Amino acid sequence: MGWKQLAVSVRAQWKWWVCALLLFASTINYMDRMTLASVSKRIIDEFSLTKANYGTVEQYFGYAFACGSIVFGLIVDRVGARWLYPLVLLFWSIAGLLTGFAGGDGAVGNALAAIWRPFEGVMGAGSAFGSLLLCRTMLGLFEAGHWPCALQTTQRLLEPKDWALGNSILQSGTSIGAIITPLFVGAMLTSAKGSWRWPFVLIGAVGLLWVVAWIVTMRGRSLAAPAAPEQVKIPWTKSLGSVLADHRFWLLIVVVSCINGTWNIFRVWLPLVFQDPSGLAFTEAQTLGRILPGYYIMTDVGCLIAGAATVWLHRRGSTVLNSRRIVFTVCALVMMLGMFVPGLSRGQWMIPGLSAQQAATGVMMLVAAGSLGVFPCYYSFTQELSKQHMGLVTGILSFFAWVVPSSLQRPLGAHIDRTGSYDIAFQVGAWPAIVAAVLLWIFWDWRYKSDQP
Numbered sequence: 001m002g003w004k005q006l007a008v009s010v011r012a013q014w015k016w017w018v019c020a021l022l023l024f025a026s027t028i029n030y031m032d033r034m035t036l037a038s039v040s041k042r043i044i045d046e047f048s049l050t051k052a053n054y055g056t057v058e059q060y061f062g063y064a065f066a067c068g069s070i071v072f073g074l075i076v077d078r079v080g081a082r083w084l085y086p087l088v089l090l091f092w093s094i095a096g097l098l099t100g101f102a103g104g105d106g107a108v109g110n111a112l113a114a115i116w117r118p119f120e121g122v123m124g125a126g127s128a129f130g131s132l133l134l135c136r137t138m139l140g141l142f143e144a145g146h147w148p149c150a151l152q153t154t155q156r157l158l159e160p161k162d163w164a165l166g167n168s169i170l171q172s173g174t175s176i177g178a179i180i181t182p183l184f185v186g187a188m189l190t191s192a193k194g195s196w197r198w199p200f201v202l203i204g205a206v207g208l209l210w211v212v213a214w215i216v217t218m219r220g221r222s223l224a225a226p227a228a229p230e231q232v233k234i235p236w237t238k239s240l241g242s243v244l245a246d247h248r249f250w251l252l253i254v255v256v257s258c259i260n261g262t263w264n265i266f267r268v269w270l271p272l273v274f275q276d277p278s279g280l281a282f283t284e285a286q287t288l289g290r291i292l293p294g295y296y297i298m299t300d301v302g303c304l305i306a307g308a309a310t311v312w313l314h315r316r317g318s319t320v321l322n323s324r325r326i327v328f329t330v331c332a333l334v335m336m337l338g339m340f341v342p343g344l345s346r347g348q349w350m351i352p353g354l355s356a357q358q359a360a361t362g363v364m365m366l367v368a369a370g371s372l373g374v375f376p377c378y379y380s381f382t383q384e385l386s387k388q389h390m391g392l393v394t395g396i397l398s399f400f401a402w403v404v405p406s407s408l409q410r411p412l413g414a415h416i417d418r419t420g421s422y423d424i425a426f427q428v429g430a431w432p433a434i435v436a437a438v439l440l441w442i443f444w445d446w447r448y449k450s451d452q453p
Helices: 003-038 042-049 051-079 082-098 107-124 127-143 148-155 161-187 198-219 236-244 248-276 282-317 320-345 357-384 390-419 425-428 433-444 446-450
Strands: none
Touching: 003 042, 003 051, 003 082, 003 127, 003 148, 003 161, 003 198, 003 248, 003 357, 042 051, 042 127, 042 248, 051 082, 051 127, 051 148, 051 390, 082 127, 082 198, 107 127, 127 198, 148 161, 148 390, 161 198, 161 282, 248 282, 248 357, 248 390, 248 425, 248 433, 282 320, 282 357, 320 357, 320 425, 320 433, 357 390, 357 433, 390 425
């Protein structure tokens, strides 16, 4: 092998090593996010929180994520991902790590309480809740920087023919994180009070190691945008204006609010539903060691099946658009099965050969597959909106994707406090996706039809 061939080989290997780092970043991102849900029951009990308090924490996480989606989408277009990426990961790792000290008696816990103290009168909440709220809000803000940085990296690092593969590697990290987090957390929990704190600390520390690995890997390398003098640069304001004039953009705001709403309602409340005596009454060990990992494995299975199904339908004569809408609709119908879970868990409906607990859990696994299966179709719709400034467009869509469902978290928690029942979470989660599917069938291409003679 000559020197030139060796250089090309090293360059190729370096690119895929960077893609591996992106996978690990997605994994860490979701582990930091999922750790709170995995130990939510312990934190609620130890801090004497209401379900409304817990919903408020998740609500502000979502609001911060929404704002960060736009902020970091704009920043990465201007400064690039090489240095912004490790900075956002550093700060979200610190926020995740500090969550392990929230409400504690040590120096760090006292410092968090002191930072929160000026807000106590406004929020009407003590330092334990306030410290937790502060850490999770900062986590949401900086976690939002992951996607614009990662997507810009794959765009500039890889050739167009390899973008899909690079992005699939990137996306797979979220499923890995969702699957292994309950296993990791469950292995660290003991009967000792406060054992829930260590997963936050260790996962945050892993993020700090990632920052070091990124800096070493990128030393002497560049992620600058390739020169393209023949390409006409469109100002982002003009590009955004054309997108805002497209009715499909506003339709997708509704669609992503619906599907992300269901996804986040289940992400936040299912760990409590699985463990609560008024829910499915699994033990903590069963929930973290088997049920939650199985649920997120099924989300990944559903995502892969949905992507393959759109290709299968198209090869058999369906248009690309209708293939997406058919798969989206089937997934939405599967998600509607969630409304029957409360009745199945109480034995009001029966599935022959299964206990009430087994039937409810089995249906939830089907719901899991549908809840992520809608997303590949949604991403395909967004890619039709703009050829340039997709970071900004997806950032705006992400803003609504988080603001709208996050606003439901506190009211849901307050309702659960009043009634002691989680039924409302299943009802709220069952319907939005089918509404989105109907809207996609009616409105996606209505303008083009009206233009036909």
